[in-house]
Amino acid sequence: MSALVLDGLTKRYGPxxxxxxxxxxxxxxxxxxxxxxxxxxxxxxxxxIAGLEDPSGGRLVIDGRDxxxxxxxxxxxxxxxQSLALFPHLTAGExxxxxxxxxGASKAEQRKRAEELLELVRLPGVADRxxxxxxxxxxxxxxxxxxxxxxxxxxxxxxxxSALDAKLREAMQIELKQLQQRLGITTIVVTHDQREAxxxxxxxxxxxxxxxxxxxxxxxxxxQPADAFVADFIGMTNLLEGEVxxxxxxxxxxxxxxxxxxxxxxxxxxxxxPEDVVxxxxxxxxxxxLTGTLSFMRDLGASVEFxxxxxxxxxxxxxxxxxxxxxxxxxxxxxxxxxAACVVLxxxxxxxx
Amino acid sequence: xxxRTLNSLAAGLIALVLAAPILVxxxxxxxxxxSLIFPPQGFSLAWYAEVFxxxxxxxxxxxxLVVATLSAxxxxxxxFPLAWFLWRWRAPWARAFEVLGMxxxxxxxxxxxxxxxxxxxxxxxxxxxxxxxxxHAVFFVTLPLVTLSLGFGAVDRSYVEAAAxxxxxxxxxxxxxxxxxxxxxxxxxxxxxxxxxxNEYIVAYMVVGFTLETLPIKIFNALRYGYTPTMAxxxxxxxxxxxxxxxxxxxxxxxxxxxxxxxKND
Amino acid sequence: MIRRAPRGLAEHAPILFPALMLVVxxxxxxxxMIAVSVFRRVPGGFYEPDLVxxxxxxxxxxxxxxxxxxxxxxAALVAVLSVGIAFPFTYRLVKLxxxxxxxxxxxxxxxxxxxxxxIGFAWSTLLSRTAGITNLxxxxxxxxxxxxxxxxxxxxxxxxxxxxxxxxxxxxxxxxARLDPYLEEAARTLGSSPLRxxxxxxxxxxxxxxxxxxxxxxxxxLGSYLLPQLLGRPQHWTLSVLIxxxxxxxxxxxxxxxxxxxxxxxxxxxxxxxxxxGRREETA
Numbered sequence: 010m011s012a013l014v015l016d017g018l019t020k021r022y023g024p025x026x027x028x029x030x031x032x033x034x035x036x037x038x039x040x041x042x043x044x045x046x047x048x049x050x051x052x053x054x055x056x057x058i059a060g061l062e063d064p065s066g067g068r069l070v071i072d073g074r075d076x077x078x079x080x081x082x083x084x085x086x087x088x089x090x091q092s093l094a095l096f097p098h099l100t101a102g103e104x105x106x107x108x109x110x111x112x113g114a115s116k117a118e119q120r121k122r123a124e125e126l127l128e129l130v131r132l133p134g135v136a137d138r139x140x141x142x143x144x145x146x147x148x149x150x151x152x153x154x155x156x157x158x159x160x161x162x163x164x165x166x167x168x169x170x171s172a173l174d175a176k177l178r179e180a181m182q183i184e185l186k187q188l189q190q191r192l193g194i195t196t197i198v199v200t201h202d203q204r205e206a207x208x209x210x211x212x213x214x215x216x217x218x219x220x221x222x223x224x225x226x227x228x229x230x231x232x233q234p235a236d237a238f239v240a241d242f243i244g245m246t247n248l249l250e251g252e253v254x255x256x257x258x259x260x261x262x263x264x265x266x267x268x269x270x271x272x273x274x275x276x277x278x279x280x281x282x283p284e285d286v287v288x289x290x291x292x293x294x295x296x297x298x299l300t301g302t303l304s305f306m307r308d309l310g311a312s313v314e315f316x317x318x319x320x321x322x323x324x325x326x327x328x329x330x331x332x333x334x335x336x337x338x339x340x341x342x343x344x345x346x347x348x349a350a351c352v353v354l355x356x357x358x359x360x361x362x
Numbered sequence: 363x364x365x366r367t368l369n370s371l372a373a374g375l376i377a378l379v380l381a382a383p384i385l386v387x388x389x390x391x392x393x394x395x396x397s398l399i400f401p402p403q404g405f406s407l408a409w410y411a412e413v414f415x416x417x418x419x420x421x422x423x424x425x426x427l428v429v430a431t432l433s434a435x436x437x438x439x440x441x442f443p444l445a446w447f448l449w450r451w452r453a454p455w456a457r458a459f460e461v462l463g464m465x466x467x468x469x470x471x472x473x474x475x476x477x478x479x480x481x482x483x484x485x486x487x488x489x490x491x492x493x494x495x496x497x498h499a500v501f502f503v504t505l506p507l508v509t510l511s512l513g514f515g516a517v518d519r520s521y522v523e524a525a526a527x528x529x530x531x532x533x534x535x536x537x538x539x540x541x542x543x544x545x546x547x548x549x550x551x552x553x554x555x556x557x558x559x560x561n562e563y564i565v566a567y568m569v570v571g572f573t574l575e576t577l578p579i580k581i582f583n584a585l586r587y588g589y590t591p592t593m594a595x596x597x598x599x600x601x602x603x604x605x606x607x608x609x610x611x612x613x614x615x616x617x618x619x620x621x622x623x624x625x626k627n628d
Numbered sequence: 629m630i631r632r633a634p635r636g637l638a639e640h641a642p643i644l645f646p647a648l649m650l651v652v653x654x655x656x657x658x659x660x661m662i663a664v665s666v667f668r669r670v671p672g673g674f675y676e677p678d679l680v681x682x683x684x685x686x687x688x689x690x691x692x693x694x695x696x697x698x699x700x701x702x703a704a705l706v707a708v709l710s711v712g713i714a715f716p717f718t719y720r721l722v723k724l725x726x727x728x729x730x731x732x733x734x735x736x737x738x739x740x741x742x743x744x745x746x747i748g749f750a751w752s753t754l755l756s757r758t759a760g761i762t763n764l765x766x767x768x769x770x771x772x773x774x775x776x777x778x779x780x781x782x783x784x785x786x787x788x789x790x791x792x793x794x795x796x797x798x799x800x801x802x803x804x805a806r807l808d809p810y811l812e813e814a815a816r817t818l819g820s821s822p823l824r825x826x827x828x829x830x831x832x833x834x835x836x837x838x839x840x841x842x843x844x845x846x847x848x849x850l851g852s853y854l855l856p857q858l859l860g861r862p863q864h865w866t867l868s869v870l871i872x873x874x875x876x877x878x879x880x881x882x883x884x885x886x887x888x889x890x891x892x893x894x895x896x897x898x899x900x901x902x903x904x905x906g907r908r909e910e911t912a
Contacts, residue, residue, distance in 0.1 A: 023450075025599075052469060058593075059523075059527055059528070060526070060630075061523050061526070061630060062630060063630055063632065072527065078528075080531075080536075080631075081523070081526040081527055081529055082526045082529050082531050083528070084527070085529065086527055087527065087528075088523075088524065088527040090520045090524055091520075092518065093519045094518065094520035094523065094524035096521060096524075096542070098526075098542045098543060107525070107528055107538070108528035110531055110538070111525075111528070111529060111530050111534050111538060114531065155524075155528070156527075158528070159528070165527075194534070325575050364877060369720055372716075372717075373717070373720065375762075376713070376717060377735075379733070380736075380739055380788075380790070380793070380794075382754060382761075383747070383751050383753065383754045383790070384750060385686070386750070386751045386753050386754045386759060386760070386761075387749070387753055387754075390753060390759050391761070394697065397758070398753065398756060398758050399759050400760050401763075411770075412890045430650075438651070439645070440645065440646045440647070440649045443643060443646050444642075444643060444644040444646035446642060447642045447643040447646075450631070450633055451631065451632070451639065452631050452633050453633060453643075454778075456643055456855070459643065459646060459647050459650055462650045462651075462654055462655065462849055463650060465647075465654070466654060468847070468895070468899055469847075469892060470850050470851030470868055470891055470895055471851050471853070472845065472851060472853050472871050472872060472888065472891070473656075473661075473888045473891060473892050473895075473898045475662065475872075476661055476871060476875055476884060476885060476888045476892065477657035477658045477661040477888075478653075478665050479875060479881075480656050480657060480660045480661050480881065480885065481653070481656060481657035481660050483674070484660055496653055497653070497851060499649075500649065500650065500653040500654050503649075514714075519631075519861055523811055534640070550723050554718075555740045557702070557743050560748070561741050561742055561743035562743070563743055563744055563745050563854060564854070564872065567876075568872070568875065568876065568909040571876070576742075578743040578744075578745040578746070581743075581745045581746065581749060582745045585745075585748075585749060585858070591848075593749060594749075595750060597746045597750065599741065600742070600743070600746060601746070603737070604738045604742065605738040608733075608737045608738055609734050610736045612730045612733065612734050613722030617730050617733050617734070618726070618729060618730065618733070618805065620662060621733060621801055621802065622801065622802030622805075
């Protein structure tokens with residue numbers, strides 16, 4: 010059963026459409042990341058779910074109840090804002106107890122719950138401190154605790170970790186994931202950091218220009234990108250344009266590739282991850298190989314990166330150091346594209362705008 | 363080095379010129395005899411006592427304080443919902459009322475005064491004591507309107523959104539989040555209006571000049587019949603009260619920000 | 629909490645009271661005043677509704693022309709003097725430490741909000757024969773015997789500049805406080821002396837602010853109605869004094885209203901000009 014259903018959710022600001030008919034089913038207890046470059050509409054989508062923006066079209070349903078037009082304060086979702094939005098006139102504990110206070114809970118009840126939640130986010134003993142006296146990471150935890158104070162049905166976070174330094178961010182990603190698993194709460198996080206999305210999410214929703222391109226588990230998004238945008242945005246990839254000339258055969262710049270999954274005819278786009286491209290010394294022969302010239306090479310420690318010019322296009326390949334062919338920049342190479350690693354995408358022209 | 367000395371000298375000179383009239387008045391206010399002499403001859407605080415014992419002066423002082431308190435309160439009551447409404451809703455047409463609220467303060471005061479005079483005369487209330495409270499409130503509504511617009515502008519909208527996601531409706535947000543954050547601006551708006559109402563002459567004079575004596579009216583009337591040291595004492599008291607109120611605003615609020623030293627989003 | 633256009637009576641309710649107050653107690657009085665300016669005066673009484681322009685025709689007399697040009701000239705002089713002193717002063721003020729700035733601001737605000745009655749009284753005392761500044765000059769041997777300096781044009785001018793100076797500083801303060809200090813520092817590293825940097829970088833950069841401030845102070849000075857009576861002679865009376873005089877002592881409301889309408893038009897035109905000048909600076 011789907012806990013949250015987005016059905017053609019759309020947001021227009023005058024002539025600009027920020028979100029184009031977003032449809033999505035999010036089961037109970039899932040950790041979802043809305044991922045995309047800035048301005049792709051992910052925050053607008055989250056804010057519509059929270060009730061902070063009026064949808065221009067579409068429906069929002071939770072557990073069978075239509076909440077498209079329900080005001081934010083009736084939805085009982087917890088939300089962590091990018092700015093954290095901790096009330097400066099209240100202490101950490103009062104911030105956390107705020108939702109209880111406005112529901113008329115007693116002082117003792119508020120205090121008890123605030124301390125429980127501080128315990129939960131591993132920040133005991135700061136209840137009486139003003140928020141201005143907390144560090145960035147501590148504020149983060151207080152904001153998370155506050156959003157969870159009412160045990161909400163849905164936990165929403167807008168770029169929650171973007172203000173933290175890299176090391177702390179990494180630690181918080183793991184902690185947030187553990188917290189979510191412990192509570193089993195349906196969670197939606199907006200992020201522009203693909204690493205963050207890959208680390209935490211059960212379901213990654215890739216967005217660009219107001220549209221959802223793909224919604225799938227992290228590894229599927231990586232291995233089976235739905236289109237060129239997803240392939241390019243998640244990790245690094247080589248995109249090859251080709252033309253299917255015979256069943257299972259495509260002509261690409263610099264040669265011919267034989268692949269099982271090709272459409273019967275027409276133009277195709279192939280995505281091959283750099284770590285799947287195999288580099289051989291020039292002159293060695295085999296299937297699915299193209300010839301090119303090494304333009305640049307660098308050692309990354311665990312791997313070696315090659316940039317190879319194949320018929321005027323740059324192909325990036327990653328090899329283990331021990332597999333490195335004996336060649337210097339300017340020398341010729343043979344590049345292999347294993348059929349299993351080539352993902353066939355719709356051609357460029359069909360990509361949604 | 364020379365530059366710095368010259369600068370300090372210039373600043374000192376300006377401070378002296380600004381303070382000089384007040385200092386001379388303070389000097390003559392402690393003269394022992396009822397004469398306008400500086401430096402003062404003898405020392406006496408009798409004239410200060412007279413401000414409180416003489417029924418005329420005491421009455422004017424009380425009238426001024428009551429009028430200033432009521433009109434400043436009314437000005438805040440007018441400005442607060444207007445500033446809140448403009449901040450809360452997207453209503454460009456309502457800006458017209460903001461402009462209306464700013465206008466009386468920009469125009470020469472005699473114009474507003476004359477408008478009130480025609481109005482109260484036309485509705486048959488000319489001279490009623492309460493009309494000066496309403497007149498001052500509308501005349502000085504600009505001040506709380508400006509401080510409150512600044513105050514609401516300084517409230518991060520994400521606070522409001524956060525409160526909403528936690529279940530607070532408009533009224534609760536106003537009470538629990540917005541109000542505590544704009545309180546200093548409410549107080550400074552009230553204080554500005556209070557001080558200016560206390561010192562206002564022309565509107566009060568045109569509206570209730572013949573029925574009610576505020577302190578500025580009393581001083582002006584007294585000046586026509588010649589000098590008494592009580593005027594000097596009253597002036598010193600007024601200047602001190604004014605400075606005290608602004609000192610409190612500076613103490614509790616962010617005076618440079620109120621006066622526009624920083625952009626909103628700093 | 630979505631910021632959208634308000635709907636229904638409940639959401640509009642908060643603005644009803646302020647709107648009502650401003651319309652009833654500002655728009656209506658203001659319109660009434662304009663109406664009165666074309667009413668006919670009833671000698672010995674008040675006025676009665678009519679549509680006559682006789683009140684405006686009186687503007688064409690030499691007396692009115694004299695008062696008008698004196699008022700405008702005086703306001704212009706006060707504006708130029710105030711900005712001339714206040715600009716360099718404010719420029720130094722914004723560079724002071726915060727605490728010192730706040731003390732100055734409290735001091736300036738206190739003087740700004742002083743009643744014209746009090747300023748007039750204080751200056752007439754300062755310039756009087758018995759308690760005035762000339763006693764100090766006599767004591768220093770600069771003068772043979774004390775004399776009265778008020779009422780006079782000089783006294784009036786001093787009082788008006790005294791009143792306008794804090795206003796000018798507070799109008800200039802935001803613009804100067806936000807002025808980029810690096811600009812001037814850059815000029816200094818290029819070899820300008822502080823004084824040269826001030827005149828070649830700061831003043832030209834804020835030309836529109838200076839123009840706008842001068843106009844604002846001009847309008848402020850135009851509104852002075854008590855100082856001309858307390859510190860000046862009858863020939864120094866300004867339009868504001870004349871309006872008060874006509875309304876209260878001559879009971880000629882229609883003529884007072886006509887003059888007030890004229891003053892509004894002049895002020896609004898000038899304020900509009902000042903806003904325009906100010907806006908150009910912001911976009912520049």
